[in-house]
Amino acid sequence: MHWDVPAKLRESMQYSLMAGGKRLRPVFVLLAAEALGGTERAAMPAACAIEMIHTYSLVHDDLPAMDNDDYRRGKPTNHKIYGEAMAILAGDGLLTHAFHVVSDAGRQGLLSPESAIAIVAELSQLAGASGMVGGQAADVLGEQGITSREELDYIHRHKTGDLIVFSLRAGGWAAGATEAQLEALTRFGYAIGLAFQIQDDILDVEGDEQKLGKAVNSDEKQQKVTYPFLIGMAASKQKVRDLTEDAKAAIAGGVIPHPESLMALADYLVKRDH
Amino acid sequence: MHWDVPAKLRESMQYSLMAGGKRLRPVFVLLAAEALGGTERAAMPAACAIEMIHTYSLVHDDLPAMDNDDYRRGKPTNHKIYGEAMAILAGDGLLTHAFHVVSDAGRQGLLSPESAIAIVAELSQLAGASGMVGGQAADVLGEQGITSREELDYIHRHKTGDLIVFSLRAGGWAAGATEAQLEALTRFGYAIGLAFQIQDDILDVEGDEQKLGKAVNSDEKQQKVTYPFLIGMAASKQKVRDLTEDAKAAIAGGVIPHPESLMALADYLVKRDH
Numbered sequence: 105m106h107w108d109v110p111a112k113l114r115e116s117m118q119y120s121l122m123a124g125g126k127r128l129r130p131v132f133v134l135l136a137a138e139a140l141g142g143t144e145r146a147a148m149p150a151a152c153a154i155e156m157i158h159t160y161s162l163v164h165d166d167l168p169a170m171d172n173d174d175y176r177r178g179k180p181t182n183h184k185i186y187g188e189a190m191a192i193l194a195g196d197g198l199l200t201h202a203f204h205v206v207s208d209a210g211r212q213g214l215l216s217p218e219s220a221i222a223i224v225a226e227l228s229q230l231a232g233a234s235g236m237v238g239g240q241a242a243d244v245l246g247e248q249g250i251t252s253r254e255e256l257d258y259i260h261r262h263k264t265g266d267l268i269v270f271s272l273r274a275g276g277w278a279a280g281a282t283e284a285q286l287e288a289l290t291r292f293g294y295a296i297g298l299a300f301q302i303q304d305d306i307l308d309v310e311g312d313e314q315k316l317g318k319a320v321n322s323d324e325k326q327q328k329v330t331y332p333f334l335i336g337m338a339a340s341k342q343k344v345r346d347l348t349e350d351a352k353a354a355i356a357g358g359v360i361p362h363p364e365s366l367m368a369l370a371d372y373l374v375k376r377d378h
Numbered sequence: 379m380h381w382d383v384p385a386k387l388r389e390s391m392q393y394s395l396m397a398g399g400k401r402l403r404p405v406f407v408l409l410a411a412e413a414l415g416g417t418e419r420a421a422m423p424a425a426c427a428i429e430m431i432h433t434y435s436l437v438h439d440d441l442p443a444m445d446n447d448d449y450r451r452g453k454p455t456n457h458k459i460y461g462e463a464m465a466i467l468a469g470d471g472l473l474t475h476a477f478h479v480v481s482d483a484g485r486q487g488l489l490s491p492e493s494a495i496a497i498v499a500e501l502s503q504l505a506g507a508s509g510m511v512g513g514q515a516a517d518v519l520g521e522q523g524i525t526s527r528e529e530l531d532y533i534h535r536h537k538t539g540d541l542i543v544f545s546l547r548a549g550g551w552a553a554g555a556t557e558a559q560l561e562a563l564t565r566f567g568y569a570i571g572l573a574f575q576i577q578d579d580i581l582d583v584e585g586d587e588q589k590l591g592k593a594v595n596s597d598e599k600q601q602k603v604t605y606p607f608l609i610g611m612a613a614s615k616q617k618v619r620d621l622t623e624d625a626k627a628a629i630a631g632g633v634i635p636h637p638e639s640l641m642a643l644a645d646y647l648v649k650r651d652h
Binding site for chain 2: 167193197208228232237238240242
């Protein structure tokens with residue numbers, strides 16, 4: 105089959121996919137595979153897929169009907185350049201292509217059919233209505249009045265945590281992980297995911313606008329409920345440190361043969377200023 | 379893992395999924411499997427997946443930024459009831475869940491891992507930027523001036539044909555089809571898909587508003603280019619008849635053991651009045 109993608113649609117998809125960012129999720133996929141002695145070649149399809157899913161979610165979240173953001177990573181958002189219709193379709197196209205990249209790797213033998221199916225099944229659950237999409241829906245609905253830590257944790261877990269956990273597990277699947285290893289990567293992922301989100305909330309209050317590429321205090325202006333708002337700044341910072349130690353403990357002790365790079369990434373994330 | 383989908387999101391997804399319609403695509407999956415002697419049980423996950431994909435595409439196409447439709451199948455469109463943000467998310471959730479249903483069937487042993495991966499790979503290609511999403515993008519872009527039959531065929535092929543072809547091939551995969559059988563189902567699907575789309579255009583001009591569940595002449599009001607507009611009504615009707623015969627010929631002659639139900643469906647579609 106040949107791939108004839110309308111030029112404007114392709115351009116719109118590439119604009120957001122190539123807009124920069126930390127590439128945190130694909131890095132997690134590759135480091136998790138490496139931590140288990142797997143190859144980059146087998147881990148790459150899932151690494152690309154997760155970046156496509158992450159990018160699609162940003163394109164849709166930025167839409168006027170959702171967060172209505174004009175800038176993302178210091179550049180105009182997708183719909184500001186290509187219009188709303190093309191931004192919706194670019195998101196749909198990226199989401200759909202993520203599943204193609206992984207399943208095609210399964211057909212070509214880069215991944216075993218079992219690993220490819222496991223990655224598709226987990227990605228489609230964690231990115232879906234009970235995962236990331238559900239988190240975004242709760243966020244949209246909750247702007248009419250979230251009050252509790254429990255609700256905030258639910259949103260963070262599904263908006264950010266789920267995809268980080270998936271990234272780690274996908275790297276694990278690509279490297280032939282055992283159940284115990286997948287479990288350790290999952291615990292690491294949920295702890296580091298929540299730490300990452302709280303750190304984002306902290307940076308939104310204290311950060312440097314230029315480094316962040318978005319307006320400081322934008323959450324407060326939109327009256328979003330955040331950790332610093334709920335428990336205070338000092339307690340939020342302590343929470344980030346505690347979660348980072350929990351994360352490192354989950355992959356220590358021998359269950360993961362080479363956990364050093366993952367631990368270093370955890371330390372980097374807690375110290376970042378953007 | 380447990381499934382905690384926010385109630386409003388679940389309601390919005392179910393509203394459109396359960397809004398009725400012909401269920402044409404899942405019927406194609408089930409009949410293709412039956413035509414090859416396969417089981418309904420193995421074909422059902424792909425049948426559900428294709429209906430979710432079809433429904434998500436309608437929800438997104440109806441959005442104000444796209445076709446801006448207030449009614450679909452005689453009911454208010456998703457965003458008229460749940461708002462634009464929830465309609466975008468409901469579409470995203472349905473699209474993502476389609477891949478989950480098939481991959482999960484592969485993990486549970488309802489489908490072989492190879493068949494599940496093939497179905498995910500084909501669905502993600504045909505529904506994506508080089509398939510259905512590409513067709514919708516071309517449609518959006520083309521409203522600024524399509525003129526040729528070639529462009530119109532490209533749009534019809536990708537907006538409607540691709541998913542019908544997928545449905546037939548997915549039923550084939552679920553029933554363990556040979557290459558020659560998949561090829562015959564593909565030829566049947568592209569012919570019947572184009573016939574179906576032209577018949578839709580004809581009904582848009584001549585049909586009964588109440589049976590259609592949408593406004594007659596809505597394409598003309600939106601100045602969309604259609605087959606009746608380009609080649610006239612009589613030639614359009616002849617084209618539908620010719621394509622239906624081509625479709626039936628593709629699965630005749632023994633390559634498909636039990637083609638009768640598929641042929642009957644082809645005849646039904648060309649004679650339908652809604």
